[in-house]
Amino acid sequence: MSIRSIVGMLLVTVLWAICFPFIVVGLPDAPPLLFAALRALLAGICLVLIALARGGRVRYSPRRFFLLTAIGFSYTGMGLGGMFLGAGELGPGLATVLANAQPLFAAVLSYFFIREVVSGRLFAGLLIGFIGVVVLAAPDMEVSNSRFIGSVYILGGAVGTAIGNVLLKYQAGSDDIYWSMGIQLVIGSVFLGFASVILGEGMDINWTWSFATAALMLSIPATALMVVLWYALLASAPLNSLNSFTFLTPAIGVVIGLLWFGETFTVVEITGISITIIGLIIVMKAPGEGGRVREVRPGID
Numbered sequence: 693m694s695i696r697s698i699v700g701m702l703l704v705t706v707l708w709a710i711c712f713p714f715i716v717v718g719l720p721d722a723p724p725l726l727f728a729a730l731r732a733l734l735a736g737i738c739l740v741l742i743a744l745a746r747g748g749r750v751r752y753s754p755r756r757f758f759l760l761t762a763i764g765f766s767y768t769g770m771g772l773g774g775m776f777l778g779a780g781e782l783g784p785g786l787a788t789v790l791a792n793a794q795p796l797f798a799a800v801l802s803y804f805f806i807r808e809v810v811s812g813r814l815f816a817g818l819l820i821g822f823i824g825v826v827v828l829a830a831p832d833m834e835v836s837n838s839r840f841i842g843s844v845y846i847l848g849g850a851v852g853t854a855i856g857n858v859l860l861k862y863q864a865g866s867d868d869i870y871w872s873m874g875i876q877l878v879i880g881s882v883f884l885g886f887a888s889v890i891l892g893e894g895m896d897i898n899w900t901w902s903f904a905t906a907a908l909m910l911s912i913p914a915t916a917l918m919v920v921l922w923y924a925l926l927a928s929a930p931l932n933s934l935n936s937f938t939f940l941t942p943a944i945g946v947v948i949g950l951l952w953f954g955e956t957f958t959v960v961e962i963t964g965i966s967i968t969i970i971g972l973i974i975v976m977k978a979p980g981e982g983g984r985v986r987e988v989r990p991g992i993d
Contacts, residue, residue: 767856768880774849781842
């Protein structure tokens with residue numbers, strides 16, 4: 693991987709890591725799926741406006757619209773829906789572990805659908821990175837029957853994100869980044885809105901300053917900026933190598949707690965972060981053939 697890709701993924705991971713604190717801040721003031729729909733809608737509108745300002749031209753075709761709809765449903769609808777629903781049901785430890793199973797799901801799917809070869813060393817790096825996440829989150833893990841539904845939500849979101857990532861890799865670099873990401877986010881917000889109505893969440897939002905701040909931070913930097921960077925990186929590097937950086941999300945969360953809230957590292961946290969970094973190093977040092985992709989372009993125009 694190039695230095696540019698590594699720096700880009702570190703920024704994406706930081707943006708992803710700040711999501712969880714702001715979700716926790718905003719959830720008391722809005723139903724989870726409605727909150728998720730609002731996040732996706734605001735981010736999508738932001739990117740569509742940028743595309744319009746840049747003079748981008750929308751190119752319609754049934755196949756392109758179908759692909760963006762599938763991405764909106766999986767990456768945005770299932771991914772954000774599972775994240776927001778599960779956040780209210782599970783403790784941070786178990787939720788972190790389940791959500792970070794996504795790169796392992798994506799590794800399997802990418803092999804079958806985009807022919808991205810997963811070498812033994814690459815898979816070992818992904819597995820070690822996941823083990824690091826498990827160790828890091830272990831002190832906060834609590835498993836009980838009452839939390840089963842929350843686990844299903846988080847795992848469903850992880851599967852949706854993995855499917856969406858494979859679809860994003862499939863079309864990365866083939867069309868305008870702002871239109872593609874903006875449209876799929878708006879489509880995803882529609883799915884989330886329908887799900888909110890079906891579950892009878894209601895439309896009550898308590899527009900406090902804390903909720904408005906959380907919604908803004910989640911929509912603009914943590915979604916709009918993040919997905920644009922992610923999509924650009926997918927066009928230039930293997931999905932599985934990039935995905936391995938998501939294991940750093942809980943580690944960065946610990947660092948944020950250290951810098952802003954005066955928390956301290958425990959031995960378990962240091963061990964988990966170290967194992968995760970070892971996994972990342974193995975992924976980055978994996979032979980080039982481990983990340984080679986047999987190009988399959990969708991021809992969506």
